[in-house]
Amino acid sequence: MSVATALSIAGSDPSGGAGVQADLKTFSARGVYGMAALTALTAQNTCGVSGVHPVPPAFVARQIGAIFDDIRVDAIKIGMIAGAGVASAVAGVLACYPGPVVLDPVMVAKGGHPLLPADAVAALKADLLPVATLLTPNLPEAAALLGTEPATTREQMVAQARELAALGPAVLLKGGHLEGAESPDLLIAGDLVAWFHAPRIETRNTHGTGCTLSAAIAAELAKGHPLPQAVSNAKTWLSGALAAADDLDIGHGHGPTHHFHALWPVA
Numbered sequence: 001m002s003v004a005t006a007l008s009i010a011g012s013d014p015s016g017g018a019g020v021q022a023d024l025k026t027f028s029a030r031g032v033y034g035m036a037a038l039t040a041l042t043a044q045n046t047c048g049v050s051g052v053h054p055v056p057p058a059f060v061a062r063q064i065g066a067i068f069d070d071i072r073v074d075a076i077k078i079g080m081i082a083g084a085g086v087a088s089a090v091a092g093v094l095a096c097y098p099g100p101v102v103l104d105p106v107m108v109a110k111g112g113h114p115l116l117p118a119d120a121v122a123a124l125k126a127d128l129l130p131v132a133t134l135l136t137p138n139l140p141e142a143a144a145l146l147g148t149e150p151a152t153t154r155e156q157m158v159a160q161a162r163e164l165a166a167l168g169p170a171v172l173l174k175g176g177h178l179e180g181a182e183s184p185d186l187l188i189a190g191d192l193v194a195w196f197h198a199p200r201i202e203t204r205n206t207h208g209t210g211c212t213l214s215a216a217i218a219a220e221l222a223k224g225h226p227l228p229q230a231v232s233n234a235k236t237w238l239s240g241a242l243a244a245a246d247d248l249d250i251g252h253g254h255g256p257t258h259h260f261h262a263l264w265p266v267a
Contacts, residue, residue, distance in 0.1 A: 057086045
């Protein structure tokens, strides 16, 4: 059997905890051959983002086209898109792509630095949602896409996830921002409404968890798993990786570090 393949279309994180670096580590850990097309360079570490240098939209499209011309792509994960032009360019290249596409709407870094300009939000909704199989927002991202306040209850999560799903793709609404001992994620795909639970893990090492989860789901879809199983496998793996994260101490005391991917066994 051939090895499954997955492509990350996202920004670079030089610290290795998020972006394409995290995606490639995740693909490898899940037993999938990983590829990446860069949408932006960033100056960031686990404490925050200090600068973003976008890649020209035409060159983003050229990177993806070069991969399509040579290598089979079983699944795609889209992360940071950096601007409206990049969103449109990516959507144009993917218009005829037949495989699953996981769209992680990276909009604001954990430190508060905006990663998606206001005009790009509209482009994401108009151009990228139609080509996405699964949208994976957290609660603030879902609220930003809908122009409302973040959900604070599971009932509100269901209502917002249904509203997003009405725009086209299945939706995995991540509930990590809710209060409580658990971190509940909600999947709505057609008539399916499914909750995925995991205990909340007390750790500072949370930089890049959203990137990692969406990449893991893409990897599981690349291997042929149906969407609910792909989400379940990815969330279980991520929980185990977070539980092991504090065993790795490579920082200098300036902030949290997050390189848990190397600590977790491959699929």
